Amino acid sequence: MANIAVLGYGTVGSGVVEVLRTNRESINKRAGDEIHVKYVLDLREFEGDPVQEILVHDFNIILQDPEVDIVVEVMGGVEPAYTFTKEALLAGKSVCTSNKELVAKHGAELLAIAKEKHLNYLFEASVGGGIPIIRPLNSSLTADEITEITGILNGTTNYILTEMAEKGAAFEDVLKDAQDKGYAERNPEADVEGYDACRKIAILTSLVVGEQVDYEKIHTEGITKITEKDFQYAKALKASIKLLGTSKKIDGTFYSMVAPVMIGEQHPLISVNGVFNGIFVHGNVLDDVMFYGRGAGKLPTASAVVSDVVDAVKHKGCNIMTIWDERKNNLGKYEDLPNRFFVRIKDQNTQDLLSGIQEAFGEVSYVKVPEITGELAFLTKELREGDFAEKIAGFDDVYSVIRVDF
Amino acid sequence: MANIAVLGYGTVGSGVVEVLRTNRESINKRAGDEIHVKYVLDLREFEGDPVQEILVHDFNIILQDPEVDIVVEVMGGVEPAYTFTKEALLAGKSVCTSNKELVAKHGAELLAIAKEKHLNYLFEASVGGGIPIIRPLNSSLTADEITEITGILNGTTNYILTEMAEKGAAFEDVLKDAQDKGYAERNPEADVEGYDACRKIAILTSLVVGEQVDYEKIHTEGITKITEKDFQYAKALKASIKLLGTSKKIDGTFYSMVAPVMIGEQHPLISVNGVFNGIFVHGNVLDDVMFYGRGAGKLPTASAVVSDVVDAVKHKGCNIMTIWDERKNNLGKYEDLPNRFFVRIKDQNTQDLLSGIQEAFGEVSYVKVPEITGELAFLTKELREGDFAEKIAGFDDVYSVIRVDF
Structure with a gap:
């Protein structure tokens, strides 16, 4: 007994x-x-x-x-x-x-x-x-150097983003609907601001690196600024927008962040919709694996x-070894993380703006949605978060900035 | 050491x-x-x-x-x-x-x-x-009564079916290409006839039921009869055709089979393409989970x-309990398994044929693809495999029979 x-x-x-x-x-x-x-x-x-x-x-x-x-x-x-x-x-x-x-x-x-x-x-x-992920990380993926772990870790925000994508609805309307259905709490901050996803990616990253990753140190953005127009562009790009918690190893250092990201149709997480969660892991010998299921309930x-x-x-009397030291892990500085960005900006109808964009970001890919006028939308090449922040600060009337992973 | x-x-x-x-x-x-x-x-x-x-x-x-x-x-x-x-x-x-x-x-x-x-x-x-599935079944999904396990368990056939779906190519051509690329063996029988998937679903089912499931007793069909036309219909139905190994618990009995199945866009395995494998599990409290990754290599x-x-x-000196008795499991009879079927049959342009179809299968849903003429294609309601086999035997010139899961 x-x-x-x-x-x-x-x-x-x-x-x-x-x-x-x-x-x-x-x-x-x-x-x-x-x-x-x-x-x-x-x-x-x-x-x-x-x-x-x-x-x-x-x-x-x-x-x-x-x-x-x-x-x-x-x-x-x-x-x-x-x-x-x-x-x-x-x-x-x-x-x-x-x-x-x-x-x-x-x-x-x-x-x-x-x-x-x-x-x-x-x-x-x-x-x-209900998705088995902690135990697989601890006892199944032990032959690999894990170089990336990225997840849709919060069902509430994924439900909201899925509804926005499918119905072209506004964030506030979908949130209210989600609250009425019990999918979102009356005080939705922990979900929609990404705090919940942040704690979860901190746990996963701690297990991957075997050291303590403090969630306070993970740059976290929520989904409250995502609009219907962003989804119109995403659709034109055959992409979707998902709130991702992600940790990637670059040159020996792990970089973590939580933010909405535009992902393309080839991304393993693209079909994780509604209240479902998905966690994608890349190992140096295993290649890609993904775990999918109900993230809450x-x-x-x-x-x-x-x-x-x-x-x-x-395992009575027998500790199942979990390598997660109290030693703090030195996550890489968020500013050094390389990313591509999707940007929407007020169209001034001037050559100056176009030149300014080119000067700041080099060659960019402009994205057009026939129904949307009065703004320019483009995808940058990959650049450091810090450099992007510095450069985008030089522009007025920026409507939207979303990371891009394709 | x-x-x-x-x-x-x-x-x-x-x-x-x-x-x-x-x-x-x-x-x-x-x-x-x-x-x-x-x-x-x-x-x-x-x-x-x-x-x-x-x-x-x-x-x-x-x-x-x-x-x-x-x-x-x-x-x-x-x-x-x-x-x-x-x-x-x-x-x-x-x-x-x-x-x-x-x-x-x-x-x-x-x-x-x-x-x-x-x-x-x-x-x-x-x-x-590389997908963790045996250990999760043995040590993670232990709180559930698993009522279904269904997988795309063979990368070679999934690569062939994905190529057929995407390029509209014929089975033989894609097989040859896969052999040239090293994705299929020179003697591809074990893969394309479903034997490999059959052994794998036997192992998974044995773990789920905790008893020995003999693979020889699992009804197994391969993909060699799937044609470009089948994929044209699948596309019209917003579906795809995948070789599935599946075990389902119905009224307390497990039924297993390996066969190509038309699955719809809501199916968790629909986006498992190319050489990737995916394994879907349904538990009575867990609901759906899926595991995805490289099934070979x-x-x-x-x-x-x-x-x-x-x-x-x-775990030196300590057996990790795996419940898989030598006692044989009594799988349900394949003939009793309920399924829906997609059927293509030569169009005789007679009222007799239409009446015959209705008499045999009751109300069916006809499927039209503008480019394909001279045949009738329809989806049956759910009926026992045994009943279907008996009824379809009464028709001449049946071009295609594929199970449907939507």
């Missing part, structure tokens, strides 16, 4: 209890032991829900119960999740979590404690919801948490 | 040696030990290749060397690979392989020996080349083999 305690009976927590109940038999078979939910911790009461019988409000009950082998932390946020996780590990309990904020911020430290205590700190659900996320619980049961 | 012996210095075997050399440092770090290639077994000589120094022609040298921890079996074929693998396991050596024939035929038995001896028999490279396949070597080193 493996006893678990679930911290937090919100969407994911209740999903974990449901998945363990629904697939009880096959899960126990795969774990090689019977998994039993002994406690659920939540400050609230759940009258009428069978969970009420195992509900506790005090974490110390769980902490001090030697029968609890595994703590499932699905509270979200840094505190009190951080304290609870640390205490659980120090008390000899493995921890499985979906908490991306906590993993991004204190993953290295918590992994080190787990390793020292021959326990496991597992976080498959923290990135990509109660049951898919709970499925990933429970797969960690199964792994924790299977 | 972990000593390995590589059996077979062909494409994959030389790839394994190359990957271990190229990424030596990071591989050793991830394995937590230094991996050393002590022997390569091959009947041939390789004058001038550094491998010559560690080349042996007698498997007994490897078998009797207690320093060899892991045997990498990349010979292919059932014998002598089966005997060598069994002897290696019985001698206390873990085995990593890319050999799909052997895994499909004797996987359950070899896994049982490995388990009993606290060793590992790992075969990530046997399906999907020297280095991608070697990358998967080496990831198994790393896992074997990390």
Whole structure:
């Protein structure tokens, strides 16, 4: 018998209890032991829900119960999740979590404690919801030097961008619709400003480089400035616009950023639409692989948490090595990252503007959309982010700047 | 130090040696030990290749060397690979392989020996080349009841079908071109008749059901009968034709088959083109996930083999449980599998034919392609394979029958 305690009976927590109940038999078979939910911790009461019988409000009950082998932390946020996780590990309990904020911020430290205590700190659900990506990075792609990891890591923004692309709708309208449907939160900032994707690419990059990548250091742009017109141009270019979290190794250094990017029809992530997520990995011997699935949602996320619980049961007393040192990784400076840019700018109908563009960016490719007048749109060649920023600052009335990956 | 012996210095075997050399440092770090290639077994000589120094022609040298921890079996074929693998396991050596024939035929038995001896028999490279799929099935998708696994599992046929779709070319012409480019073998039967895909879906299904699925029992059709005209209709339907290996759970029973299938633009595998492979999995709580990457090739396949070597080193003395009993799984009868069908039939310009079609298949959807005359093409509703076969046998001059999944 493996006893678990679930911290937090919100969407994911209740999903974990449901998945363990629904697939009880096959899960126990795969774990090689019977998994039993002994406690659920939540400050609230759940009258009428069978969970009420195992509900506790005090974490110390769980902490001090030697029968609890595994703590499932699905509270979200840094505190009190951080304290609870640390205490659980120090008390000899493995921890499985979906908490991306906590993993991004204190993953290295918590992994080190787990390793020292021959326990496991597992976080498959923290990135990509139900998509297996953490475990494949940790135990499948071990023969490769990974040189790029790029993902559509946030389902809310991908839903919004997909709707904008398909319906030609404005950001605000689609956001409102997404909020009405429950795909976006009332306070959508963490999603639409790219903060959520930023934490996730920080976790993935930490696993790839084996060192702590601080998410605060990753240049992050959201999707709030993307307009219908941008999508009209994208369509003319047979491209789409996706919010990508990306880390690339260039001359031995990793560069990370989160930003909307125009990708072409050959890009493996082009067909990842709606609330789905996709994570693309390039290895020096493996070449390209991609993982695709539901990046959020109660049951898919709970499925990933429970797969960690199964792994924790299977690896009782045996740490599944995860190389993620507390040593800080020196990400390359964002300003040095080379990119191509799509630019829309007010058309002054002057030769000066055209000459100015050529002087600043050299040869550019102009893009025309018959229905759009009064502006110039063009694609630059590849140049340093820093150089681009400096040069574009010399222009007035810039409507739009979007990175281009084709 | 972990000593390995590589059996077979062909494409994959030389790839394994190359990957271990190229990424030596990071591989050793991830394995937590230094991996050393002590022997390569091959009947041939390789004058001038550094491998010559560690080349042996007698498997007994490897078998009797207690320093060899892991045997990498990349010979292919059932014998002598089966005997060598069994002897290696019985001698206390873990085995990593890319050999799909052997895994499909004797996987359950070899896994049982490995388990009993606290060793590992790992075969990530046997399906999907470099794509992590075996390990995710074994250790990531453990919280789900998997109800479908469908894959584009053969790069050669996918390349041929993609070329046919894009260039409107004939099967024979594309096959010849693929052979010239080295994408298809001079004797292409195993690929184009679907035998290779059949072994792979047998392995995947065995892992999903946890019992032995005999590939001989899987109804298998190849792509040799697919024509340019079929692709013209597919295009008109905004669909494509892919060779799929598929297993679906219907009313508690798994049904498996390999056949070309018309899939629509919403299908997750629609954008898997060229030599790439994709494997789609549906779980009852996870919903859809897909894995995509290079399904073949020297280095991608070697990358998967080496990831198994790393896992074997990390799990020395500890069997990574793989639920795949020797008990035979009772696959559902192919005749009972429900499918929709696309049918092309000579147009006799008679009311009799139309009435006959309606009588046999009920309401069907006719498909027109302006350039094609003299034939009728239609899509049936879903019906049992057995019923369809019986009914279509009553028609003369049937040009084409392709399953439809949309």
